[in-house]
Amino acid sequence: MTSSDHWVGRSLRRIEDSALVRGEGRFVADIAAGMASARFIRSDVAAGVIKSIKGPGYTSVDLDADGVGEIEAVLHLPGFVKVSQPLLARDRVRFVGEPIAVVVGRSPEEAEDLAEKVLVDIVPDGESIVHPDNASTNTVVEGRFATSGIDAALDRAEHLVEVEIISHRQSALPLETRGATATFDRRTRRLTINASTQAPHVVRTAVSDLLHMPEADIRVVAPDVGGAFGQKLNLAREDVVVAWLAVQRRGSVAWIEDRAENLTASWHSRDQRYRLTGGFSADGRLLAVDAEVECDVGAWSCYPVTWGVEPLMALGELPGPYNISDYRVRAIGVASYRCPVAPYRGVSRPVITAALERLMDTAAQELDLDPVEIRRRNLVTKFPHTSVTGVVHDEGTYVEALDVAAEHFDFEEFRARQAAALALSDGSGPLLGVGISTFAERTGYGTPVFAKRSMGITPGFENVTMTMDPSGFVEACIGASPHGQGLETTLTQLIADQLHIDVAQVRIVHSDTDRTPYGWGTFASRSIVIAGGAVQIAAGRLRDRLALVAAAILEANPDDIVFSAEGAQVAGTDIGLPVSELARIAHHHTDRLDPGTPSGLSVEASYDPAGTFSNACHVAEVEIDSETGSTRVTRFVVVEDAGKLINPMIADGQIRGGVTQGIANALYEEVVYDDGGNILTASMMDYLPPTAAEVPDIEILHLETITDATITGAKGLGEGGAIGAPAAVLNAISDALSHLDLGINEMPATPDRVRALIRVREENR
């Protein structure tokens, strides 16, 4: 017997939560208490030349004098515009909120007082070209793809359907803002950084490169991290400045970002515009897609994923879950005098999905087809499926998820209610609508996929070291860096099943570069697949080592050793030893083992898969108040196939959180700049995440497709909720307005925007 699903598949309470719900979590700001406090002086001008900086005790060009490096986040692709970003703005500023100088006070209050005394004279200028290396255009990355048959396919199509989708700029808005502490130890001359990050090893590499210190002299720890959603994947220039200050001062310095800084100068996302032409056959088959994608990527390229990440993901993954054999796309990233853009949960896929799903519904309306039916005719049914851009989809349940969702939602019942509401309405009652979104979510991809991106560094693998100590407890040190995903719990469940031990005997060590193997952190829905696979391999190896010990003591062949909750036994006998005894022997009585048996119980494993696809169908029901234009999501159904669920409760939590952020994108959240590049949404008065009052109960059903794309059977689902929900909501609003021949292709679909559409109809009536 190798393993059994005793723990896997159970909605075990999260191991992480006991401390968190008691207020015993430890975040960067807890560690920062009492430390000297850094405060950044930031630009209040979008674009201009720094003429002078005056004031007591600030640091700016001192970094240059010390030889501190610049951040270069590059893709090795033709036409990619490479920029070199100083940690603090030098000579000119490129967005409101860009850090120019830094002061250090004894407390955050004093630091803020000191910062006010530093006066920066900036002469605004109207230069339209953001970076001087980029001679005549603000396009900094451009991708093109076309099949040879695209023009013929478009000619052949009986219906050409066009949609233009606008996604306004968003913020990932983690509950905990960014922040870091750095401490220089005078004895060891080592630097310890506690950072609110998703990727501690990447921070270590970056600090090493920029400050010219060996990585061995740097320890990066991500303590409890209060949400990240991609915003803490890329290097924070402020973190590096804090590290440099600690080295200079031979002491400790902390920086805790405030909410205004987070909304203004942390990363933004998804400021995108898509123009799609779909060529459909008479019976509603999507023969070809011709697309233009434009992403405003802000003022700088983010390290390490670069400012190519949004447009190039759109290019590669736009065909989605559909059989599309001809495709042409031009996807560009355009620099601007706005906050730099970085991935946010789903990266481009929420907008990709919105674009494709609005295309589907628009076509369904023009062809007089049911929205379920048009999708059924186009979804991939044969697996593995290689998309037109070469992306391989492992087995999934694209049509099945749609059918289960449609049945669970009960369209017939809804259409009757919708018609009744419309008939009753004197024009002032609510309009009801339903919207579907089907999508496939690429997850758990390792080096093979990242290598195609041609990044300056290629992430992907996951290494694990696992040790059973003499007391029989297992410690797994992982390269992933969970920050809310419940990975301590789910990995523990996987390990406990491999070793037939209690979950209480497992410890997951993560997010500390002194204790964990080099790794890439947690992002891109990778960790349950890749770290999960790596710990499963490692635990199997550890079990084999225990079998060697048991075989020696029980005088049996290792192949005849079987494991159960009682420990190791010789198959077919009642001779056995508990695991705790084997652990003792492996450390304390190696004299009793066969010569050549390795001492101790440490193993390593590594896993680097090509990736998998989970899939889902979302159905949103909305009520629109036609007089105020406001939309309430009244029902939300998710049918998800994420393969084997290690912990269904945690999987459902990921879906609920993602759907909530998707509803936020669809209806509420928007970063707004004025024409002068000033940000108008720098506080929670103006940037509006939905609250519990705005989010309905989310009904979740699961399908389970086990493929050999992952060794645990689990497919990732960290981003799916956020990917599918905006499209479902936009389609639902459009459905509710269909009797007015209106649809909405802009998100967030704010009350003002929805009302403006309706008003035009009323005025023309």
Place this chain on the structure above:
Amino acid sequence: MKPAIFHYERPHDIEEALDLLAEHGDEAKLLAGGQSLVPMMNFRLARPAIIIDIGALAGLNQVTLEGDRLSIGARVRHCELERPGFAGPLGSLLARAARQVGHAPIRFRGTFGGSIAHADPAAEWCLLVRTLDADVVVASAREAERTIAAADLFEMTFMTSIADDELLTEVRLPWLTDDWTTGFAEFSRRAGDFAVVAIASAVRLDGGRVVEAKIGAAGVGTIPVRLPHAEAAIIGGSLDPAEVEMAAEVARAEVDPSGDIHGSADYRRDLVQALIRRALL
């Protein structure tokens, strides 16, 4: 997001508070529930040199009916007005408006008088005070009591005619007899947000005919306003839907909002029209 340095005083009686105000004038700021002031100080949009915390003052925390006036003490918390303890058109109006003020924790700390003195153009209490022609009572070391009519109170966003050395002590609302009908309708982006637009109304009927009407709007300018044309449009009528619709259209034309990120000027006009209907019907 930490406040600038300030000096803190916590007087125990009104005289002491007024003396402190007289001494420090515009350097000082009164702290009651702190639900607007403290965030503004954290943003350093407000940087008073002296905070005078009136949380320990005796009194100013009662709601009492005095003749034909309902007196609400400045320190009465929003939550206390959610269930004001008396019925009738005024009680229901107060209760409906109170429930629109922020979230439960805000209503638990924030005060009625603080909201009015703060003069946010979208605040529910400012709208009510203006709509009902309340009297706002202030005190200072110079003058034991001065009454400001609501029409003269609000000057601009966050600005009132209350002098720097004056303390708002109470607000006197006209008691509404049972021949009045009141309404309150608000639209906000999310539960608990400030109103994008809010409408308050009080209408007196006699023999089925409207004989007196007070309609106010918030969110259409820098201060809450009355809508005299809309009021005139319903007087003499019977509040039937067609008449109300006409008044709503009059109101739409009467307001002159400017737009911001939460709503364009056109959108705010749409809201005025829709919310008047909801307040009156």
